[in-house]
Amino acid sequence: MELGEFGSGMAFGRRSVVRVNQERETIGDESDASTAMWLAQLRWIAIAGQLIVISFVSLVLGIPLAIPQLLALVLLTIASNVALWAIARRVIAKASTQPNGYQGFVPNRLLGGVLLFDVAILTGLLYFSGGAANPFTLFYVANIAVAGVVLSRFWAVLISAASVMGCFWLLHSASPVSVFEGSPYEHRAAWGVTKWAFWISFATCSWVLTYFVSQLATEVRLRDRRLAIAEKDKERAQRLEALATLAAGAGHELASPLSTIAVIAGELSRRLDKPEIPDKVKRDFGLIREELSRCKDILHRMKSGAGEAAAERLHPVALKEIIDETLSAMREPHRVDLSMDKAVGDFKGMLPKQALSQALRNLLQNGLDASEPTSHVSFSSTILMDKQDQRVWQLQILDAGSGLSDEVFRRIGEPFFTTKEVGKGMGMGVFLTRNVIQGLGGSIRFERAIPSGTLCTVRVPIETN
Secondary structure (H helix, E strand, O other), X not given: OOOOOOOOOXXXXXXXXXXXXXXXXXXXXXXXXXXXXXXXXXXXXXXHHHHHHHHHHHHHOOOOOOHHHHHHHHHHHHHHHHHHHHHHHHHHHHHHOOOOOOOOXXXXXXXXXXXXXXXXXXXXXXXXXXXXHOHHHHHHHHHHHHHHHHXXXXXXXXXXXXXXXXXXXXXXXXXXXXXXXXXXXXXXXXXXXXXXXXXXXXXXXXXXXXXXXXXXXXXXXXHHHHHHHHHHHHHHHHXXXXXXXXXXXXXXXXXXXXXXXXXXXXXXXXXXXXXOOOHHHHHHHHHHHHHXXXXXXXXXXXXXXXXXXXXXXXXXXXXXXXXXXXHHOOOXXXXXXXXXXXXXXXXXXXEOHHHHHHHHHHHHHHHHHHOOOOOOEEEEEEEEEOOOOOEEEEEEEEOOXXXXXXXXXXXXXXXXXXXXXXXXXXXXXXXXXXXXXXXXXXXXXXXEOOOOOXXXXXXXXXXXX
16 A cells, blocks of 8 residues: 555544553553663673672682682673673664664563573572572562663563572572581571561562562553653644644635636636537547536645535444545545445444545545556455454555555654655655554554555544534
8 A cells, every 4th residue: 555645634623542452551562672681781780799708708708719710600691691782782773773663672582581590690609609698588579670761561471480489499408518507597407487477578579579569661662652652642742733724725826726726717618519529629628627526626625624614523324424435536546445234324423524624535536546457456445343442443465566665654653754766755644644544543554465465454443423
């Protein structure tokens, strides 16, 4: 589906859309590459701390430790962090070459695997330095907190469970260190009230910390996403306002010369109504008048779309009327294969007829432009119920084109971005259509169709009063 033709803006009385789309609020399976870089920096600090503590305890305090085993574990951490650092740098470098401030992402399973690896390394370090009797056992909490901040709740719970099991294992088995002999938490100590209480309290604190940190981090992420969405919506509204002003000005400026042409065309039509005038000339002149009438219709939609006095209001309208209005103004309606549920034909909703039909017309025309001249575009219409038991009007447009590239998928809907030839589109159709659909509280989604083509799905909530 190509991008292109100028469509009317949204000029109807806008309903306030407060809710954030649920799919926007879902914490995904990826994290920013900057998060991976931050985690790598944090691990460098932890590695430096481990080396300092091992050196201080062994050389300054003179406490015998299993130095080879401890250093081997630290070297494993260094190797893993070099790999994490390299991956994050590569993703960030690749993202820097992309337009529009695109940020690179790394999968959460990578960061989750790194933190699980850190839990295993910490367990090994504690095993060779006295087990649970070592006061550095508290650093399990640091891993749990980092997981709660960086990852989703699933990964935070998984890392918390691994920490609890690691602590349990250290209470049961460890390499003895003389300074911790006689401690009630040493692995050789009997499993009495003290040992059980320590492990249960550690497990309880771990679960509580996991819940609250994950909950707080999730709320912060959702807030940031809402702010980002609000900022984009504000920017889109400002662009639309500027375009509306431009459309209104263009409508006023072009109305006068078109009216003059219409008057002259009317005079000429009377002079051409003579037998000696060739039929070809009459047909050509008739085509001129048809195109002139079409220009007037386009200007009317531009001016009403720009918010002039004839601004469209929400009123009860049959859904079938909107579809008929959409197809009636198209250049090649015979290339559109319409499939409409019976319920759609009998249903009415509070919708802006002209604005919505123009929005759908933009999408259909883009689909026709993307397809071969002899190909058809599928256009289906049905009514669904969403999770809130609200009626949703779903419209799907499937073209017969070659599909969209990754670059186009990322930029689709940007103003003045088009894949059409110069002079065949302004790159405004999808941008203005999206504003209309989202202004109604709906959504628009583009997907690659199999084996080829593009599927556009529009969903608009329907209110009956």
